[in-house]
Amino acid sequence: MLISSISKASSLLLMVIIGASSTSTVEGASHVNLRSWDEAKVLAKELVGQMSLEQKVNMTTGMGFNITPCVGNTYPITNPDFPSLCLQDAPLGMRFAYNVTAGVSGVNAAASFDKKAILQRGEYMGAEFRGKGVHIQLGPAMNFMRSPEGGRGWESFGEDPYLTGVAAAETITGIQSQGVIATSKHFIANDQEKNRHEESSNIDDRTMHEVYLWPFARSVEAGVGSVMCSYNKLNGTTACENEIMNSLLKEELGFNGFIQTDWWAALSTVDSPTNGLDMVMPGNMDQSDNHSPSYFGANLVNAVKEGKVKESRVTDMAVRIASAYYKMGQDKNFPKTTLDSFNPTPKGSVNVEANHKELVREMGAASVVLLSNEKNILPLTKADRSISIIGSDAFSDPLLFDRSKCGDFGCDPATLIQGWGSGTVSFPSYIVAPLDGIKARAGKNVKIQSTNDNYDLENAKKIAQASDIAIVFANADAGEEYISVDGNVGDRKNLTLWNNGDNLIQAVADANKNTIVVIHAVGAVLMPWANHPNIKAIVWPGLPGQESGNSLADVLFGDVNPSGRLPYTIAKKIEDYPAAATADLEIDYSEKLNVGYRWFDHKNIEPLYPFGYGLSYTKFDYGKLKVKVNGKKNQVSAQLQVQNIGHVDGAEVVQLYLSFPKDAGEPPKILRGFEKVFIKAGGHHKQSVKFELTKTELSIWDVTSQSWVIPHGEFEIHIGASSRDIRQSATFQL
Ligand SMILES: *[C@@H]1O[C@H](CO)[C@@H](O)[C@H](O)[C@H]1NC(C)=O
Ligand SMILES: *[C@@H]1O[C@H](CO)[C@@H](O)[C@H](O)[C@H]1NC(C)=O
Ligand SMILES: *[C@@H]1O[C@H](CO)[C@@H](O)[C@H](O)[C@H]1NC(C)=O
Ligand SMILES: *[C@@H]1O[C@H](CO)[C@@H](O)[C@H](O)[C@H]1NC(C)=O
Numbered sequence: 001m002l003i004s005s006i007s008k009a010s011s012l013l014l015m016v017i018i019g020a021s022s023t024s025t026v027e028g029a030s031h032v033n034l035r036s037w038d039e040a041k042v043l044a045k046e047l048v049g050q051m052s053l054e055q056k057v058n059m060t061t062g063m064g065f066n067i068t069p070c071v072g073n074t075y076p077i078t079n080p081d082f083p084s085l086c087l088q089d090a091p092l093g094m095r096f097a098y099n100v101t102a103g104v105s106g107v108n109a110a111a112s113f114d115k116k117a118i119l120q121r122g123e124y125m126g127a128e129f130r131g132k133g134v135h136i137q138l139g140p141a142m143n144f145m146r147s148p149e150g151g152r153g154w155e156s157f158g159e160d161p162y163l164t165g166v167a168a169a170e171t172i173t174g175i176q177s178q179g180v181i182a183t184s185k186h187f188i189a190n191d192q193e194k195n196r197h198e199e200s201s202n203i204d205d206r207t208m209h210e211v212y213l214w215p216f217a218r219s220v221e222a223g224v225g226s227v228m229c230s231y232n233k234l235n236g237t238t239a240c241e242n243e244i245m246n247s248l249l250k251e252e253l254g255f256n257g258f259i260q261t262d263w264w265a266a267l268s269t270v271d272s273p274t275n276g277l278d279m280v281m282p283g284n285m286d287q288s289d290n291h292s293p294s295y296f297g298a299n300l301v302n303a304v305k306e307g308k309v310k311e312s313r314v315t316d317m318a319v320r321i322a323s324a325y326y327k328m329g330q331d332k333n334f335p336k337t338t339l340d341s342f343n344p345t346p347k348g349s350v351n352v353e354a355n356h357k358e359l360v361r362e363m364g365a366a367s368v369v370l371l372s373n374e375k376n377i378l379p380l381t382k383a384d385r386s387i388s389i390i391g392s393d394a395f396s397d398p399l400l401f402d403r404s405k406c407g408d409f410g411c412d413p414a415t416l417i418q419g420w421g422s423g424t425v426s427f428p429s430y431i432v433a434p435l436d437g438i439k440a441r442a443g444k445n446v447k448i449q450s451t452n453d454n455y456d457l458e459n460a461k462k463i464a465q466a467s468d469i470a471i472v473f474a475n476a477d478a479g480e481e482y483i484s485v486d487g488n489v490g491d492r493k494n495l496t497l498w499n500n501g502d503n504l505i506q507a508v509a510d511a512n513k514n515t516i517v518v519i520h521a522v523g524a525v526l527m528p529w530a531n532h533p534n535i536k537a538i539v540w541p542g543l544p545g546q547e548s549g550n551s552l553a554d555v556l557f558g559d560v561n562p563s564g565r566l567p568y569t570i571a572k573k574i575e576d577y578p579a580a581a582t583a584d585l586e587i588d589y590s591e592k593l594n595v596g597y598r599w600f601d602h603k604n605i606e607p608l609y610p611f612g613y614g615l616s617y618t619k620f621d622y623g624k625l626k627v628k629v630n631g632k633k634n635q636v637s638a639q640l641q642v643q644n645i646g647h648v649d650g651a652e653v654v655q656l657y658l659s660f661p662k663d664a665g666e667p668p669k670i671l672r673g674f675e676k677v678f679i680k681a682g683g684h685h686k687q688s689v690k691f692e693l694t695k696t697e698l699s700i701w702d703v704t705s706q707s708w709v710i711p712h713g714e715f716e717i718h719i720g721a722s723s724r725d726i727r728q729s730a731t732f733q734l
Pocket of ligand 4: 485487488494496497498499500
């Protein structure tokens with residue numbers, strides 16, 4: 001019965017999975033001719049050369065908060081003309097707007113491990129921002145899940161620098177292909193919310209380069225137009241006044257765009273611009289007075305006149321801003337800004353949604369991580385005649401749409417599709433809740449019973465008992481520190497599920513021997529029930545966006561074969577993690593290079609579910625790994641064949657981990673490549689998978705010479721289906 005339901009679905013499956021990463025087109029996308037930085041700089045210098053000091057300064061200064069169309073606007077300039085630039089949140093879609101798409105969160109984009117899909121996500125977001133006349137999207141977020149509690153970790157791409165770097169670069173390329181400036185943020189080490197304005201992240205030089213700066217290096221290579229400096233301090237100096245803006249970003253990485261502040265992160269008129277800051281946001285220095293003066297504006301004009309800041313620095317600031325504008329072709333046919341962020345109404349709003357919900361549905365499904373699946377209880381089959389759906393997380397709720405009571409999504413009454421804070425997107429007119437998606441897919445021959453009461457455990461048990469399959473839902477939320485939800489001030493105060501989730505799961509599992517657990521979470525949670533004999537499957541859709549229920553149903557019913565992989569480690573207990581979100585004002589990043597799974601390898605701690613892990617409805621076999629070394633060119637290529645030896649078509653995420661020579665001082669192994677490959681079932685279809693390692697992947701940061709060097713000695717390549725499921729290894733010498 002299993003097989004028949006699957007084979008029926010498999011032609012559809014083929015379309016959907018290939019569609020997610022190669023045939024879908026992004027409707028509403030424009031074809032923009034981007035300029036090179038050199039071409040853009042020529043135009044920028046010509047423009048800025050005609051400007052007075054006041055005009056140049058005004059280009060770098062925000063007009064104040066809550067009084068302009070966007071969350072940030074620069075002053076417009078006339079004669080010569082330069083528009084007021086519109087800057088708008090967020091990394092996963094547009095905040096404070098109507099008729100926009102609420103897609104998957106950054107951490108889900110990472111969980112897809114699908115470069116093409118991440119690129120397309122960037123493209124459709126760019127198309128939506130362009131469509132509303134937004135010049136600068138405030139994303140991607142690229143901070144780290146250094147500790148699982150970190151409130152904004154879900155906006156970014158997980159715990160690994162390589163994965164974060166690839167996801168950031170694809171996102172930036174996608175956004176900017178639409179002529180919208182992307183913003184890499186937050187620079188740098190803004191990895192928790194607690195005391196984020198006071199704490200100092202203290203990081204040694206090598207760790208800085210190999211972990212925290214790494215994704216910014218990949219962003220600069222991808223041509224990112226803007227970088228946002230963060231609230232926290234780095235080694236004791238506020239990021240937005242820190243000389244690393246000049247030394248690391250502009251000199252070492254060769255960044256050509258402009259550095260803007262996080263909102264109200266600027267604290268000075270002289271130190272900030274002198275050390276590399278180019279734009280102050282939102283402009284007013286006093287957060288309680290929207291019209292208060294700026295650290296830039298008239299103050300910066302005076303500082304130049306008093307000789308405290310060089311005028312050439314101000315010219316450079318304006319040139320950098322104009323360069324990003326010209327690079328993205330915003331001087332030609334850029335739509336006029338139609339946002340009204342602080343008083344948005346649907347009336348007259350430009351609808352930019354196009355077909356993007358299809359991409360969101362595909363990506364929601366492609367980022368579901370299947371953690372366990374005993375006796376192939378999934379996908380659901382025709383024999384499953386009755387299903388109970390239990391838990392508030394399976395439902396929608398009017399509160400989610402109430403912007404006055406649940407602003408920036410600081411509430412958790414129902415299903416969770418994103419965290420809270422400024423990094424959120426406005427929903428369109430609907431959310432497909434899990435219950436709706438499952439009902440629609442199951443059809444009327446399946447009896448569905450449900451409850452959204454997480455506290456009436458007797459009732460939950462009664463409903464669970466009465467059906468063939470019980471699906472129980474729970475979630476865990478987090479967000480930005482200016483909103484506190486259930487005592488969680490941004491960062492999570494614990495790693496347990498919310499709203500009585502653990503007790504609900506336990507009760508349902510006690511009552512039904514075919515229990516399936518579904519978790520919507522911002523990051524790792526503790527799962528004390530993971531080994532309950534009645535829990536046959538654990539499904540992890542993360543933060544899937546507006547099509548949540550459809551994406552989930554696609555996977556539960558086998559229309560899509562799950563292929564998401566964990567972009568972070570799920571530990572057995574909280575003490576196992578390398579770092580916690582702490583109240584200390586001096587935060588020493590003492591785990592150094594051993595972030596995430598590297599720590600678990602280094603300390604030999606067995607995780608509950610490792611980084612890179614996720615099951616499929618089929619099985620893959622890895623052929624023999626062949627490695628070729630071109631020592632002169634510092635190039636290493638690795639190739640192998642992967643076969644689908646199961647009964648359904650599906651996608652595998654083939655991962656390459658590298659072990660450096662012993663005395664290089666690296667973690668036991670680190671991710672240095674991944675490819676998501678779709679392979680038809682039947683075993684005779686072999687897919688060749690190839691990795692190219694260049695100097696970037698083979699080097700370590702040498703503190704003495706202040707350069708990237710390739711260590712000499714024996715390297716080992718490990719190819720696996722997760723960081724703890726290595727299938728093939730081979731050594732080579734450099
Ligand atoms: C610059 O902006 C200020 C507002 O801060 C405005 O009064 C002034 O006219 C602008 N100057 C120029 C030259 O555009
Ligand atoms: C921060 O301090 C550490 C320890 O002294 C040092 O190794 C590192 O280079 C410093 N980072 C920067 C950017 O100055
Ligand atoms: C815009 O969104 C509103 C509210 O979500 C909806 O009622 C309206 O139909 C949408 N407009 C368009 C043009 O789609
Ligand atoms: C952890 O926090 C959540 C959300 O605030 C809360 O529901 C739960 O009861 C807390 N768990 C413990 C063990 O205190």
